[in-house]
Amino acid sequence: MKYTLNINGQSRTVDVAPDTPILWVLRDELDLVGTKYGCGIGQCGACTIHLNGVPTRACMTPVSTVGRMKVTTIEGLAAEADRLHPVQQAWSELDVAQCGYCQAGQIMTAAALLRDNPKPSDDDIDGAMAGNLCRCGTYMRIRAGIKRAVELNAGGKEATQ
Amino acid sequence: MSTTTLSTPVSRRDFIKLTGLAGGGLALAFYIRSGGEASAAERGSSDFTPNAFIRITPAGAITIISKQPEMGQGVKTSLPMIIAEQLEVPWEAVTIEQGDFDAKYGSQSAGGSNSTPNNYDNFHRLGATARTMLVEAAAQTWKVPASECRAVNATVVHSSGKSLSYGQLAAKAATLPVPAEGAVRLKDPADYRLLGKRFPQVDSRKLVTGQPLFGFDVKLPGMLYAAYEKCPAFGGKVVSANLDQIKRMPGVKDAFVLEGNGIVKELVPGVAIVGESTWAVISARRQLRVTWDEGKVAEQSWNSYVAEARQKAAGPGDKVLRKDGDIGRAFAGAAKVVEAEYLYPFISHASLEPQNTTAQFKDGVLEIWSPSQNPARNATAVSKLLNLPEEKIKIHLTRSGGGFGRRLSSDFAVEAAAIAHRVNGAPVKLAWSREDDLRHDHYRPGGIHFLKGAVDAQGRVTAWRNHFFTFGEGGSPGSGGSLSPDEFPGRWIPNYQAEQTMFETGWPMGPWRAPGSCVFSWVIHSFIDELAHAAGRDPLEIRLELLGSQDEKPGSGGPRSAAYNVARMRNVLKFAAEKAGWGRKKYPKGSGAGIGFHFSHKGYFAQIAEVTVTREGQLTVDRFISVGDVGAQIVNLSGAENQVEGSVVDGLGVLLMQELDIERGRVVQSNFHDYPLIRITEAPKKIETYFLKTDYPTTGLGEPAIPPVAPAICNAIFAATGKRIRQMPLTKTDLRWS
Numbered sequence: 011m012k013y014t015l016n017i018n019g020q021s022r023t024v025d026v027a028p029d030t031p032i033l034w035v036l037r038d039e040l041d042l043v044g045t046k047y048g049c050g051i052g053q054c055g056a057c058t059i060h061l062n063g064v065p066t067r068a069c070m071t072p073v074s075t076v077g078r079m080k081v082t083t084i085e086g087l088a089a090e091a092d093r094l095h096p097v098q099q100a101w102s103e104l105d106v107a108q109c110g111y112c113q114a115g116q117i118m119t120a121a122a123l124l125r126d127n128p129k130p131s132d133d134d135i136d137g138a139m140a141g142n143l144c145r146c147g148t149y150m151r152i153r154a155g156i157k158r159a160v161e162l163n164a165g166g167k168e169a170t171q
Numbered sequence: 172m173s174t175t176t177l178s179t180p181v182s183r184r185d186f187i188k189l190t191g192l193a194g195g196g197l198a199l200a201f202y203i204r205s206g207g208e209a210s211a212a213e214r215g216s217s218d219f220t221p222n223a224f225i226r227i228t229p230a231g232a233i234t235i236i237s238k239q240p241e242m243g244q245g246v247k248t249s250l251p252m253i254i255a256e257q258l259e260v261p262w263e264a265v266t267i268e269q270g271d272f273d274a275k276y277g278s279q280s281a282g283g284s285n286s287t288p289n290n291y292d293n294f295h296r297l298g299a300t301a302r303t304m305l306v307e308a309a310a311q312t313w314k315v316p317a318s319e320c321r322a323v324n325a326t327v328v329h330s331s332g333k334s335l336s337y338g339q340l341a342a343k344a345a346t347l348p349v350p351a352e353g354a355v356r357l358k359d360p361a362d363y364r365l366l367g368k369r370f371p372q373v374d375s376r377k378l379v380t381g382q383p384l385f386g387f388d389v390k391l392p393g394m395l396y397a398a399y400e401k402c403p404a405f406g407g408k409v410v411s412a413n414l415d416q417i418k419r420m421p422g423v424k425d426a427f428v429l430e431g432n433g434i435v436k437e438l439v440p441g442v443a444i445v446g447e448s449t450w451a452v453i454s455a456r457r458q459l460r461v462t463w464d465e466g467k468v469a470e471q472s473w474n475s476y477v478a479e480a481r482q483k484a485a486g487p488g489d490k491v492l493r494k495d496g497d498i499g500r501a502f503a504g505a506a507k508v509v510e511a512e513y514l515y516p517f518i519s520h521a522s523l524e525p526q527n528t529t530a531q532f533k534d535g536v537l538e539i540w541s542p543s544q545n546p547a548r549n550a551t552a553v554s555k556l557l558n559l560p561e562e563k564i565k566i567h568l569t570r571s572g573g574g575f576g577r578r579l580s581s582d583f584a585v586e587a588a589a590i591a592h593r594v595n596g597a598p599v600k601l602a603w604s605r606e607d608d609l610r611h612d613h614y615r616p617g618g619i620h621f622l623k624g625a626v627d628a629q630g631r632v633t634a635w636r637n638h639f640f641t642f643g644e645g646g647s648p649g650s651g652g653s654l655s656p657d658e659f660p661g662r663w664i665p666n667y668q669a670e671q672t673m674f675e676t677g678w679p680m681g682p683w684r685a686p687g688s689c690v691f692s693w694v695i696h697s698f699i700d701e702l703a704h705a706a707g708r709d710p711l712e713i714r715l716e717l718l719g720s721q722d723e724k725p726g727s728g729g730p731r732s733a734a735y736n737v738a739r740m741r742n743v744l745k746f747a748a749e750k751a752g753w754g755r756k757k758y759p760k761g762s763g764a765g766i767g768f769h770f771s772h773k774g775y776f777a778q779i780a781e782v783t784v785t786r787e788g789q790l791t792v793d794r795f796i797s798v799g800d801v802g803a804q805i806v807n808l809s810g811a812e813n814q815v816e817g818s819v820v821d822g823l824g825v826l827l828m829q830e831l832d833i834e835r836g837r838v839v840q841s842n843f844h845d846y847p848l849i850r851i852t853e854a855p856k857k858i859e860t861y862f863l864k865t866d867y868p869t870t871g872l873g874e875p876a877i878p879p880v881a882p883a884i885c886n887a888i889f890a891a892t893g894k895r896i897r898q899m900p901l902t903k904t905d906l907r908w909s
Binding site for chain 1: 242243244245369370371372374375376378379380381382383384385387388390396421422448449450451454521522523524525570571572573574575602604605809810813814816817818819820821824842843844848849850851852854855858
């Protein structure tokens with residue numbers, strides 16, 4: 011089946027089986043490999059993307075259900091190419107990652123949190139991030155990263171580089 | 172040394188010979204001639220490549236090659252930092268490239284926290300040697316003594332003020348002989364600009380923007396996708412499968428049976444499905460029906476072994492690991508005797524990136540892209556299996572989405588190579604599902620320890636007996652299932668006896684982060700706490716007394732025996748106690764502090780946990796203090812702290828919830844819904860990390876911080892609630908109190 015999708019603001023047409031999870035459409039068909047496979051059952055959050063801004067598990071979202079919804083992946087999170095979203099900037103500054111495999115999913119979840127709740131409490135942070143596993147155990151830095159992103163946002167500073 | 176000698180290629184055979192002689196760490200001389208392509212004329216290039224790790228072009232581009240596999244431990248950043256420090260180049264100006272598997276780099280195995288200690292000294296010298304040559308190039312250009320020149324910021328400056336950039340000097344430096352080791356001066360650590368400071372990983376930007384780095388991200392033109400179904404029971408063989416039906420499914424290119432080579436760590440029998448996309452392969456696999464011959468291993472279950480161990484616990488072990496003094500007499504004359512059973516299950520590595528490898532067999536050459544911790548083992552295994560000379564095998568290292576020891580095994584790479592060999596032509600990406608990963612891991616072995624300890628009337632520990640039940644195959648325990656005769660407190664307690672009984676199984680086992688130490692420390696330091704409590708002693712005081720006043724305990728010899736620097740341990744222990752306010756702080760009921768320490772992987776760690784347990788049994792780690800002594804120099808402070816914090820979270824996660832049930836020779840759990848990992852909500856509220864700087868060699872941090880985590884937390888739970896945790900995971904113990 012042919013599907014025309016809105017991926018990171020661009021119109022992309024793919025020819026895949028209707029039950030194909032958008033995860034594999036992104037990775038295999040569109041070469042957007044930042045969205046990761048970790049479990050395939052929505053338990054780990056490594057495949058988190060935004061559908062119309064809502065954090066969604068790409069591994070459990072068949073392409074046939076996406077329609078014209080706006081798909082945002084880690085590759086398209088920053089408002090402009092060659093710039094970083096404040097969450098990406100904070101993650102980079104604080105060296106949050108170890109292996110980094112889960113971090114695209116963490117960043118996508120954190121970005122959605124901060125959009126809805128620009129000054130989250132510690133409990134808000136833990137609550138929002140509870141669906142994203144990090145096997146390396148970088149949770150302390152994920153908390154710190156979100157707080158740093160709050161600062162970057164509050165400063166009204168455009169993330170650079 | 173002449174440039175001709177430098178460019179002599181090192182064959183893999185030479186490499187093996189050299190590593191054999193050097194016993195792991197390689198001599199600098201090897202690196203100096205390895206990959207040395209200093210002769211500009213010979214190469215038709217003006218690049219300065221004084222060794223296999225450094226390249227400076229006349230345009231001033233500076234590249235440092237990282238040879239070790241990167242799996243999140245940070246070596247792709249930290250090891251090149253050492254070269255950059257000595258080379259006197261600004262860190263921002265350096266490009267770091269991941270090296271492929273190549274004999275010219277020496278050992279590329281990343282395990283045992285050895286990447287840093289095995290490479291630290293040589294990497295300093297490699298950077299300093301190149302810097303010395305650039306200074307010499309400038310001195311010769313200016314016809315001044317080299318002593319009047321110094322290197323700074325990728326530039327050589329003369330005392331008169333004139334300067335030449337490294338780029339300008341590259342062509343000249345490339346014609347110079349490599350100086351003798353004695354002619355190269357290392358920087359004074361007081362002048363370090365990079366080492367000991369915090370730097371984000373070199374791949375930070377790629378990681379946060381989702382650029383391809385991992386094995387799972389490899390994509391090649393014309394690439395096919397593969398899955399490999401193995402028998403759920405370990406060691407099972409394929410009897411038949413509905414291959415014809417599978418081959419007719421949409422997007423499927425082929426389906427076939429591989430027989431396996433009889434080596435569980437390499438290739439076990441199974442059914443391969445090759446298709447045009449990941450989803451085509453997954454969809455086809457759902458229709459796959461295989462009849463298995465499950466074999467003898469399907470008769471083995473964890474619960475039966477536990478029951479058998481309990482029956483045999485009081486009897487003698489099959490093997491006496493250590494026998495000092497007379498435990499019988501000591502128990503008879505003791506003021507107090509404590510007995511306890513400690514049990515921990517098999518667990519999985521569960522790296523978040525499942526195992527995978529891309530391979531292509533074309534024109535007699537097999538090319539592999541693999542997230543491996545040990546590419547040399549892959550080369551050997553693939554060479555033997557496919558009867559290909561190693562020269563016909565080319566291995567690229569990708570980033571690994573977590574390692575923890577799992578990727579020291581070769582199975583996923585060998586499977587991919589075997590499938591690609593059969594496909595012959597197109598590249599094939601073999602991707603394991605999470606279920607494959609959990610059910611076909613090489614597991615951390617479980618174990619059961621039956622302990623008996625004694626204290627005398629003065630509260631001193633006088634006797635210790637451990638009957639340890641472990642698991643193995645082929646007559647020896649699995650990785651991490653061997654208790655060293657020297658394991659603390661052996662060597663310290665006058666009447667000490669450690670015995671071992673091993674269950675022979677067909678369950679695959681492999682190294683899991685700090686093998687052995689990660690569980691033995693929990694058993695030992697929990698039981699020391701039990702003895703302290705029985706004696707009415709303070710847990711810190713009894714430990715310091717136990718360690719004693721002798722500064723070093725020599726090893727008893729043999730494998731897994733190492734000298735133990737008691738002074739280093741005493742210092743980290745005392746420092747942790749001071750930071751925690753040990754003995755000065757009062758905790759309300761339901762809160763408390765616990766302590767543990769461990770020496771492993773050349774590192775000394777003491778840790779203290781402060782916890783709260785609600786009346787309803789909810790545990791929170793309020794504060795966790797780690798103090799480590801890994802020698803003279805922390806390389807990248809950001810990476811070092813991250814490793815320790817990660818170890819604390821990992822150690823807590825294992826304690827909280829990790830457990831596999833093995834029934835009828837297979838793993839019951841299948842994915843993160845029934846094999847949960849720790850989440851952010853369960854992570855400690857606060858982690859503090861301290862490093863004591865000592866005069867000892869710089870060593871690694873991937874592992875030594877994890878062993879004392881679980882005992883520190885369990886001892887804190889006891890202090891808070893009076894409940895002693897003798898079984899992992901914590902879900903087995905009701906923590907409610909009133």
